[in-house]
Amino acid sequence: MHTRLFRLIPAACLALGMAIPAAIPALAADKPKAAPAPPPAADPYTQVQPATETLDLATYQRIRDEGFNHSHVMEFASALMDGIGPRLTGSPNLKKANEWTRDTLTKIGLENAHLEDWGEFGLGWQQLNTWARMTTPDTAILILQATPWSPSTPGPVTGDVVFVNISSDKDFDQSKGKLEGKIVLFGAMREVPPVDKALFSRYTDQELADLADFPVTGGGGMSPDMQRRLQAYVERNRLIDKIATFFADEKVAAVIEPSRDGKNGGGSGGTLFDDNGATLGRTPYIAEKRVKVPVAVAAIESYGRLYRLTQAHAPVSVEIDIETKFTGDHEHGFNTVAEIPGTDPSLKEAGGPNPGVLYQPTMRVPPVPRTWGPGREAPFSPPTDSESEYPQVGRHRAQPDLTDHSFPITDPRLLTPAYGASRASRNTNPDHPTVQAPAMSQW
Numbered sequence: 001m002h003t004r005l006f007r008l009i010p011a012a013c014l015a016l017g018m019a020i021p022a023a024i025p026a027l028a029a030d031k032p033k034a035a036p037a038p039p040p041a042a043d044p045y046t047q048v049q050p051a052t053e054t055l056d057l058a059t060y061q062r063i064r065d066e067g068f069n070h071s072h073v074m075e076f077a078s079a080l081m082d083g084i085g086p087r088l089t090g091s092p093n094l095k096k097a098n099e100w101t102r103d104t105l106t107k108i109g110l111e112n113a114h115l116e117d118w119g120e121f122g123l124g125w126q127q128l129n130t131w132a133r134m135t136t137p138d139t140a141i142l143i144l145q146a147t148p149w150s151p152s153t154p155g156p157v158t159g160d161v162v163f164v165n166i167s168s169d170k171d172f173d174q175s176k177g178k179l180e181g182k183i184v185l186f187g188a189m190r191e192v193p194p195v196d197k198a199l200f201s202r203y204t205d206q207e208l209a210d211l212a213d214f215p216v217t218g219g220g221g222m223s224p225d226m227q228r229r230l231q232a233y234v235e236r237n238r239l240i241d242k243i244a245t246f247f248a249d250e251k252v253a254a255v256i257e258p259s260r261d262g263k264n265g266g267g268s269g270g271t272l273f274d275d276n277g278a279t280l281g282r283t284p285y286i287a288e289k290r291v292k293v294p295v296a297v298a299a300i301e302s303y304g305r306l307y308r309l310t311q312a313h314a315p316v317s318v319e320i321d322i323e324t325k326f327t328g329d330h331e332h333g334f335n336t337v338a339e340i341p342g343t344d345p346s347l348k349e350a351g352g353p354n355p356g357v358l359y360q361p362t363m364r365v366p367p368v369p370r371t372w373g374p375g376r377e378a379p380f381s382p383p384t385d386s387e388s389e390y391p392q393v394g395r396h397r398a399q400p401d402l403t404d405h406s407f408p409i410t411d412p413r414l415l416t417p418a419y420g421a422s423r424a425s426r427n428t429n430p431d432h433p434t435v436q437a438p439a440m441s442q443w
Helices: 002-030 057-069 073-084 092-107 169-175 205-212 224-250 300-311 345-349
Strands: 111-136 140-142 144-146 157-164 183-186 254-258 295-298 317-339 362-365 405-408
Touching: 073 092, 092 111, 092 317, 111 144, 111 295, 140 300, 157 300, 169 224, 183 224, 183 300, 183 317, 254 300, 254 317, 295 300
Parallel strands: 157 183, 183 254, 254 295
Antiparallel strands: 111 140, 111 317, 144 295, 157 317, 362 405
16 A cells, blocks of 8 residues: 555646646736737937828818918908008017917917017017107208117207218227217218119029039138228227217217118019118117217218218208117017917827827928917017118027018828928828918908
């Protein structure tokens, strides 16, 4: 009996040893398997452009139809330029434009439209009224405007006109003690060529070829004429703050500067450029650097008549009134930002910094503001300018083109180096609502 049991025990152990390895795979099969690691996300910026591109021509046609047949660009432009007017950085009009843009983006279907503070700019300023007329040797209306951040005159003032040329430090002594109460012409008279060609033109093939063959010289690629102009510009910037202080110490009544020219003689015919380049100072929007004498910029025809009379040593007098208003020393600037809600679930699953909101790299394209596609942000800064028609440049440059919006790139193919800077796709969801631009009466 004992012998038989002893013989059975080794056999049982052997059988058990064979059964355990056989059962292990079955037990492992019952255990939940770990999810396989997801494949690394492809970087759309490094993807190779496919040899054959699949174009969604229907979507492209929808975009063209919106742009050509349903655009509201002119209504928006009129609301900004006619209804609100010039928008100098930090001015009350720019505040109006920011708020109008925020409200309009909401009306046309965007979400979370709001203003984002980009920081302190400096002086808030607006022009209320500026006029001038020659009183001697004849009466004539002068075309001019106050330069940005110019102070006011104490009502209408009349003074003899003198031309002052300061191009180096030694020129100050020539005018010292001679300018009190005078209307100073400051700035060289330039050529005024006849406008004999279109002010807007396309480059010809030859002009494009000339640009490609631009000569590289010892001056960093600049022609001798351009080098001289650059040197004069640098020297003027070096002296400009000193000149402004000199005029204030001399107690001049006002300063009149000539408007610069435009391409093909475009700065003539009564057109004047009242921008940051006309200011009497490098940073006149900073309270500590504010200009202390009234300054106006005149159309070149008005400036030229006064200049020629002074060069002929004829007695000339001008009556001028500059009325401006400062609204604060530490005004801030704002960007208007809104969100385009996404509709493509595959893109939403890709995630983004804002839960539930699509996030895609953005690019700048002209707006088609009637139907909006997937995406996130549409930052839009109303273009700023001085109290005239030209973009104003300060410490912060606002968007210079009022038809600029920001649209998302939603197609990974368009994020390749070949396409990421030039193309964008739009929503193809037929259920996406079409929104109407606000009526002009809703300004």
